[in-house]
Amino acid sequence: MKVIGIDLGGTWIKMGVVTESGIQSKKIFKTNLQEGINSVINRIVYAILEIKSSSKEDWIIGLGSPGTINRKEGKIIFSPNFEDWINVPICSIIEKYTHCPVFIENDAKASAYGEKKFGAGRNIDTFFLLTLGTGVGGGAVINGEVLIGGTGYGGELGHICVFPDGLPCGCGSKGCLEAYVSKSGIINHAETYREIYPDSLVFGNNGSSPISIKNVFSLDEKNEKLSRIIVSKVIEALGIGIGSLVNIFNPEKVILSGGISLSIQKFIPSIVKIANNHTMKSMKNTFEIVTSILQEDAGILGAGSKAMEQFLLLE
């Protein structure tokens, strides 16, 4: 029995052959969401068939998908950053063309699962993970179990409210952690300042370049005014959100993952400080915030090993 773990992201699709000791081989390609649902799923199918052709053993697939998913029906219900992907029966489509059983999990929860088995969550029972990418995913692990909530749609830590009168969020709410800390949130946030700071280098040399997250953080290092405003809000939102989540989960560790987690590493002491200001006396300084070492691999590993467990349960 061989296992493929897939991390379906807003920008990249990452897949790998997952074994008990880690990822054996990896394949990464652009998601190109603008090409439409069928095209994206087609490319996933082809990549699976290619990997599958390397061995005649039976294969099973674990798919980590953003947004709200239905595990039983193998569907993507809705994702803030995947417009039009409403009730997509992605598992049965992939099964049809690859003849492999496919198990779906929310991407951030798959990553939390990966961190628990292979990463910063090993040997600890209670932690939570925030994946800071196109959106902000959440994966809370309580006594070794990943929190999915009542009907499986919960555990959306990226959508707790940090600024009640804040920016609209792709999830349909406003002022969420995601609205300030994610790639899409940072871009939206910058756009709200375009009229006030039209000449800011955040908008490129002539004001017409697409906003790049990397650029925002590198401008912040040079104390550029608008980037300072945006990055300060990233730090503040994370501090407030983590503080509230510590009061709920009383975790040993908070793991930050995703592209933006690498850009904010130097701000971790500030985030810890703000988080402690929003934490009850009895839980102040009881947690540490760490950057994931596994990063993108956690999603692949988690989706794969979760699929293996699910498959064995069915046997």
Place this chain on the structure above:
Amino acid sequence: MKVIGIDLGGTWIKMGVVTESGIQSKKIFKTNLQEGINSVINRIVYAILEIKSSSKEDWIIGLGSPGTINRKEGKIIFSPNFEDWINVPICSIIEKYTHCPVFIENDAKASAYGEKKFGAGRNIDTFFLLTLGTGVGGGAVINGEVLIGGTGYGGELGHICVFPDGLPCGCGSKGCLEAYVSKSGIINHAETYREIYPDSLVFGNNGSSPISIKNVFSLDEKNEKLSRIIVSKVIEALGIGIGSLVNIFNPEKVILSGGISLSIQKFIPSIVKIANNHTMKSMKNTFEIVTSILQEDAGILGAGSKAMEQFLLLE
């Protein structure tokens, strides 16, 4: 084997004999915190001895206590509304004088347990309870289990941040749900307006009456300006907080309990509306908010039945 359940509140101590079918008899008396720790515990001991004298069977005691508790050591670690109660070994003191085993649980978590076994949480797996009393306690039940977090200090739903630049909270943080929605929060909130509205009837006829929660809500019904500001904030804070918590727990029900839950019953539709505005699309309108029917009895029932389970585990 007979069981006494105790709910140690900031204002009242409530205890009862708990059986499988509910509470058999009840005893309620003032906490009188100002008399000091020893006096409060003494009165609990005497009340237990009085109840105990009614039967020669063995008795066990379940104590629901506010704040952060240590279940193993039987201690109250810290409570925002019980000043000076730091590391109080309350279980061993009560055991010493009553010769009954005593099990401690956080009061709101005991209430959640009571609601699960006897109240609005019966037959549902995932819900959360907010106890709106002197403070705001939280009890989240996930797949039938009460959330206590990593080292048992978590599940403090009343201390998620709803207004990041908001009022200080007794817990050492600021802008918490408790800072706006609890009895102590409402009083503090009103005090911040004393200079602006010195003649408000919230402060009594001559500005020197103690602020009463009942009075604030009854003035609000008459559209009195300051009470309107305060009550609006109660509703808004609850809506925002519940919205965030729904994104995390994806519950079937949200149960409100405690004195203030009765004063705000007519506002539940407004709270639901605000909560839905702060909830992800996929979870909007998936939950209902109900007022506890058990009210204070939930804490007694929960503390008692939890103690019984703990005792049987030790056997």
